[in-house]
Amino acid sequence: MAATQRELLDSLHDWQTQLIMGGHDPYILTLMFNPIGGGENAIMKAMVRETELTYARLLTRLIKKPKGTPVECMPMLFAWPDWPVHKNEKISLNEASINGGAHIQGLFLIPQVNRAKKDLSEIVGEKQDQFAGPNHVLARLHAVRVDRTHKRVQDYLSKFVKRGRTTMSDLIVLPRTHTEMDR
Numbered sequence: 001m002a003a004t005q006r007e008l009l010d011s012l013h014d015w016q017t018q019l020i021m022g023g024h025d026p027y028i029l030t031l032m033f034n035p036i037g038g039g040e041n042a043i044m045k046a047m048v049r050e051t052e053l054t055y056a057r058l059l060t061r062l063i064k065k066p067k068g069t070p071v072e073c074m075p076m077l078f079a080w081p082d083w084p085v086h087k088n089e090k091i092s093l094n095e096a097s098i099n100g101g102a103h104i105q106g107l108f109l110i111p112q113v114n115r116a117k118k119d120l121s122e123i124v125g126e127k128q129d130q131f132a133g134p135n136h137v138l139a140r141l142h143a144v145r146v147d148r149t150h151k152r153v154q155d156y157l158s159k160f161v162k163r164g165r166t167t168m169s170d171l172i173v174l175p176r177t178h179t180e181m182d183r
Contacts, residue, residue, distance in 0.1 A: 008168045009161055012078065013154045016107060019076060024109035026146040027120050028153060029077065031104040032132075034139045043099050044081060048172055050137045051079060051104050055174045057131065061123055062114045066175075073113070077174040079106025080157065080166050098139070106172065107150075107157055108143065121145060 020026050031051055036043045055077050059066050062075055082105040110120060124131065124143040132138035146153050160166040 005161060005168055009158055012158075012168075012171070013151070016078060016109065016154060017150065019109050020150050023112040024076070025112070025120075026150050026153065027108040027110070028144045028146060028157070029079065029106055029108040029120075030082075030140075030142040031079075031138055032140040032142070033099055033103060033137060034134070035098050036137070040100065040102075043102060046137065047081065047099075047102065047104050051077075051172055052174065054131060054138065054141065058108075058120075058123075059175070061127075062110060062116050062120075064115050071175050073111055074175045075111065075114070076109040077106055077172065078109075078157075079104050079172040079174075080160060080170055082157075082160065083165070085159070104172070105157060107146075107153065119145060 016026075031047070031054060033047060033050070036046045038046075056066075059075065063069050063073075066074065082103055084101045108120065110116070116123060118126075121143045124141050128141065131141040155162075161168060161170075
């Protein structure tokens, strides 16, 4: 019998919790994009590709030799397409209208053993121009350390799965296996 979306989501949350309890530092990673041409499928495909490239760029700042590092020792990214929702913190009308408001948001888990001497939010902030800007696909990259319960963050990040706008098949899980990375 096929697992339901709820069962899959619960399993994902259990896996993330095991990683966090095992010492991984959790961050919310948000990727905001400049306008991408095409229909919704083309936009999503471009966003997923840029998410993979951004992960690869971050990986080289966190792991000394990614190709020689076992996948289970690498940072993990669990991300979904996301859209603006009503909240206290307002976003600009321009941001809400670019690409239909779509962006990528996820839980980025960094293992304790890594080469970074700084917090991920500092790395992203200091190197913002290398990741995002007017001449990049990304308009902005934002990382925030999770300082509240990760369960609330997991629920927040998976809100569109619960609402039926996305499914578990839309989940972006990185890294992939070394074999998949070589393709």
